[in-house]
Amino acid sequence: METVHKTQTFKTVDLIYSALFATLIMIGANITSFAPFLTVGGVPITLQTFFAILAGLVLGSKKGAIACTVYMAIGLAGAPVFSKFTGGFSAILLPTFGFIVTFIVSAYIAGKIAETYKTRLAYIIAALIAMAINYILGTTWMYFAYTLWAAAPEGFSYKLAWFWMIPPMPKDIILAIFAGFFAFRIQKVLKILPIKQS
C-alpha cells in the first residue's frame, strides 16, 4: 500500500481515508437518528464539531483539513450531510455556515498540535483549542453573514452574535475534552499518527 506513483500527489490510501472521514462527519452530524439516547432534554446533541476535530486528531493536519473540505463540498453539492440531513447549495446562505467552513481550520490546527506533541494531554488541549477556534471564527462569520445578507442595521452588534453562542458552550467544552480522549484511544488502534504513551 506504500506505492506512490510519480504522477500522484497523494497516496491512494490517504485519499480514501479523507473521503471516508468526510462521510463519518455526516454520521456524526446526525448521530441522534441512529442513537436516540443522545437527545438530552429535548435537544439533540450533534457530534458534527466533535467529528471534525477528530478528523484533525486522527488523520493529521493535512488529511484532516481535506476531509472537512470534502464534507463541506458534498454538502454544498446537495448531499444531505449537514445536521438534520440538510444539504444543498443554499446552505451557503445560512449564517451558521461559517462553522462548517471553520472545521477546515480547526481540524488543521488540531492535527498540527497532535503531530507535534503526540501525548494524550496534547490531544485534549488540541481539541479544546480547535473548539475555541471554531467558536471564534464561526461566530465572526455569523456576524458578517447577518450584516451582508440581512443588511442588519446598527441594532445588531457583534456582542449580540456572541450572546447567542453562550448556551451551547458548556456542552461543547465537555465534547472537546471527550474528543481528545477518544481520538487518542482510536489512534492507538489505527496508528495513523505516531503517539507517545505517558
Add this chain to the structure above:
Amino acid sequence: MEKMIFGRYIPGNSFVHKLDPRSKLLFVFAFIIVVFFANNTLTYGILLAFTLIVILLSKIRLYFLINGLKPVIFLMLFTLILHLFMTREGPVLVDLGFMKIYEEGLRQGVYISMRFLMLVFMTSILTLTTSPISITDGLEVLLNPFKKIKLPVHELALMMSISLRFIPTLMDETDKIMKAQMARGSDLSAGPIKDRLKAVVPLLVPLFISAFKRAEDLATAMEVRGYRGGEGRTKYRLLKWHAKDTIILVALVIMAILLWMLRG
C-alpha cells in the same frame, strides 16, 4: 437509502435539468453577485421576474422550493422585523405609540427579504435539478485552472465521489453496530450527559475501525486496478456544452447590465 445518495436532487427532464452542470454552477455563482446590484423597485422587479422564469423552466414543484426555505425562514423574518423597527427614515406609516414603523424601514425590510428569497430559490434550484455527482463533475472541470496553484482538483473531486458513494454504506453500518450493541444489552437509555457520552464509545469505536478497514481495502482495490492519480485518466461520465448553456449565461449577463444601468 436512494434518497441519501441523491440528496435533494429530483430527477426530471426540464430545460434546467438538461443544462450542463458547469453552466449551472457559473450561473448561480454569478447570480449571487448580481442580486446585490438591485436597489430600487424596478431592479428588484426585474430580478424577481427573472427568478420566476427560471423556476418555471425548471418545472420544480413549488412544494420543494418552499421546503428549501424552512432553514432560512427564521433569518428572513428576523431581517424583516429588524428593518421594520430599526430603520427610522421617511414618513411614519404606522404609529403604535411605543413604536413607529417608517416607510423606509418597510421598503428596506421587503427588499432585503426578497433578495434572500431569490438567493434561496436559485441556489435550491441548482441542487434540486443537478445530482451531487454531476455537480462534482462540473466542479472538477471549472476548478481545473487552479491546478496551477497546486490545488488538488482531481483528488478533491474523486474524494467527493467516494464520500458520496459511502454515505448509505456507512449509515447501514452505524445502524447495524447500534443494533448489535443493543442486542448485547448495553444500556443506552438515560443518565446524565457524561454517561450518555460514555455509551457512544462502543458505537463509535467499531464504526471507526470498520470505516478505516474499508478504506484500506478500497485503496488496495484501486491500486490493483492501476489507479495512479489524475494524469491521463479518462472519464465515464462526459459533460457536453450545448447552445442553451451559452444562452442562459448570456441572458444573465444582459440582465446584470440592465440592472446596473437602472439601479438608483
